[in-house]
Amino acid sequence: MNDFWIILTASLVAINSALLGSFLVLRKMSMIGDAISHAVLPGIVVAYYFSEDKASIFLLLGATLTGVLTSLIIDFLSKKAKIQGDASIGITYTLLFAVGMIMISGWMQGNVDIDLDCVLYGDIALVNMDKVIVDGNLYVGPRAFYIEFLGFAIIGFCLWIGFKGFKLLSFNEDYARSLGIATGRWHYFLMGLVSLTTVVSFEVVGAVLVVGFLIIPAATAQLMTDKLKPMLLYACGFGILAVIIGYFTAVYFDVSITGSMVSVSTLIFLAITVLKRRKRQTKALLKSSTDLRG
Amino acid sequence: MKSSIEVHNLTTAYGGAPVLWDIDFQLPTGQIIGIIGPNGSGKTTLLKTIMGLLDPASGFVKVFDQPLDKVREKVAYVPQRESVDWDFPASVYDVVMMGRYRKYNLFKRTKDPDREIVLQSIEKVGLSEFKDRQISRLSGGQQQRVFVARALAQGADLYLMDEPFVGVDAATENSILNLLSEMKNEGKTVVIIHHDLQTVSDYFDYLLLLNTRLIARGTPAEVLTKENLTNAYGGQLTLLSKVVNLIKQNEFPIREKDSDV
Numbered sequence A: 001m002n003d004f005w006i007i008l009t010a011s012l013v014a015i016n017s018a019l020l021g022s023f024l025v026l027r028k029m030s031m032i033g034d035a036i037s038h039a040v041l042p043g044i045v046v047a048y049y050f051s052e053d054k055a056s057i058f059l060l061l062g063a064t065l066t067g068v069l070t071s072l073i074i075d076f077l078s079k080k081a082k083i084q085g086d087a088s089i090g091i092t093y094t095l096l097f098a099v100g101m102i103m104i105s106g107w108m109q110g111n112v113d114i115d116l117d118c119v120l121y122g123d124i125a126l127v128n129m130d131k132v133i134v135d136g137n138l139y140v141g142p143r144a145f146y147i148e149f150l151g152f153a154i155i156g157f158c159l160w161i162g163f164k165g166f167k168l169l170s171f172n173e174d175y176a177r178s179l180g181i182a183t184g185r186w187h188y189f190l191m192g193l194v195s196l197t198t199v200v201s202f203e204v205v206g207a208v209l210v211v212g213f214l215i216i217p218a219a220t221a222q223l224m225t226d227k228l229k230p231m232l233l234y235a236c237g238f239g240i241l242a243v244i245i246g247y248f249t250a251v252y253f254d255v256s257i258t259g260s261m262v263s264v265s266t267l268i269f270l271a272i273t274v275l276k277r278r279k280r281q282t283k284a285l286l287k288s289s290t291d292l293r294g
Numbered sequence B: 001m002k003s004s005i006e007v008h009n010l011t012t013a014y015g016g017a018p019v020l021w022d023i024d025f026q027l028p029t030g031q032i033i034g035i036i037g038p039n040g041s042g043k044t045t046l047l048k049t050i051m052g053l054l055d056p057a058s059g060f061v062k063v064f065d066q067p068l069d070k071v072r073e074k075v076a077y078v079p080q081r082e083s084v085d086w087d088f089p090a091s092v093y094d095v096v097m098m099g100r101y102r103k104y105n106l107f108k109r110t111k112d113p114d115r116e117i118v119l120q121s122i123e124k125v126g127l128s129e130f131k132d133r134q135i136s137r138l139s140g141g142q143q144q145r146v147f148v149a150r151a152l153a154q155g156a157d158l159y160l161m162d163e164p165f166v167g168v169d170a171a172t173e174n175s176i177l178n179l180l181s182e183m184k185n186e187g188k189t190v191v192i193i194h195h196d197l198q199t200v201s202d203y204f205d206y207l208l209l210l211n212t213r214l215i216a217r218g219t220p221a222e223v224l225t226k227e228n229l230t231n232a233y234g235g236q237l238t239l240l241s242k243v244v245n246l247i248k249q250n251e252f253p254i255r256e257k258d259s260d261v
């Protein structure tokens, strides 16, 4: 049963991340995902600080705003202060992350629920410790699963109703603006969802490796298809595949579960890249041989 | 006569020195209008400022005598082809459909009349057989036509196109031109950034010659004088005198294709 809940929870992390990661990859904004996943730390700490025991779900939603704030600061630095794009990303998220670390070491000493290790690396093996029990004794799964599921419901719904907008924003932002569409709002809408993904996932996979869940399956999916919706589905599929294979590999070798999942994800990416190249070479070869004959 | 675009005391800068400096003009409606000038003279910047994609440092723009936001629906913008990533997972049809996107229908499902319009627009630029093809698997000229089709799908009255003839072969250039003169006959206004000085007098009814400042505007005969061209293009005189001679020789002949419209 433990395995089952861990895999299920991690699969939801993979799905949420893959969906949003696809748009980040298409917009060539992978680094923003990295930045947001680190920069939400102060928001998460505040969410824990103000709730006695466990961070409440609503406070976690509030922590999502930290991610939006991050992208606001990054945009301000690059557009208004004219600091180079990647420099403004680097400055912003390291600063926010540092503030979060100070807050943890200052306020959170002795708080068993949050420490630096857990924030950085997640506690996927321990998700089952925090059980949701109804009617006194019926175990209906770990709390992390329900938080992740709420995230999935919100993200799925927003992407479903906003699909056209996100597609247009990702393909041709200037054109969208020429149609009178408020691309700024769409941008921060997307950033808010990315932030939400990292906030709800950090307990499970941690702030460092969630980027792997965001970017790698999406980049793999991009190799597989040239349509947007199938790309999103492929990305989810590759994410889940990496979760399952990664989990059992980690258990077998007794190593870090999250680390193993991200490594497997990368291996899948490399395998697909090689296969694609092979296929193209074979095709070219076939073509040249028929050309010769013809 | 109503003006399609009115630009008043317009100055635009990207942080540093102005790229457009104190530009003032009014453009007619129902004509094909060319914007010419050397590389870096601010042509793209001018279109972007008119479309509200860049904020001017001073001055204002009016479209059909109103602020742009009031008449957005009537204006279509064709960006430079290199401004997007053509590897994006979308088909010709998907991209042209974007021409039907509006602020108020983004959250709604696509309607049948929209599909109809999109298919017609693809047909007009001669890409029907490619409509389901992914956009990276098109030639440069075909990609350019996808952008034109997307603008057509908007059903606008004013079209602003950034170098639609770049990388396009003679046949395609002609078919786009025919399309443009059809649009003109329907009373639409088309503004085009153009590079080939040899063809400007054939293609355009009205010209803007730009080099940070507005050097000249008016009919091709008024604008394409040696003095104006030297002011705009500076040193490259040998090329220019060739162009001027060519224009003189032809004395702006009325081409067959123009006389029968």
Ligand SMILES: Nc1ncnc2c1ncn2[C@@H]1O[C@H](COP(=O)(O)OP(=O)(O)OP(=O)(O)O)[C@@H](O)[C@H]1O
Pocket (backbone or CB within 6 Å): B014, B019, B037, B038, B039, B040, B041, B042, B043, B044, B045, B046
């Ligand atoms: N995003 C930008 N940031 C800073 N400077 C810019 C930017 N875009 C353009 N410029 C500068 O503004 C000037 C005008 O550029 P613009 O793209 O409007 O020229 P153009 O007339 O369209 O040139 P071309 O014929 O090469 O397309 C150039 O000197 C260019 O270097």
Ligand SMILES: [Mg+2]
Pocket (backbone or CB within 6 Å): B043, B044, B045, B080, B162
């Ligand atoms: Mg240009």
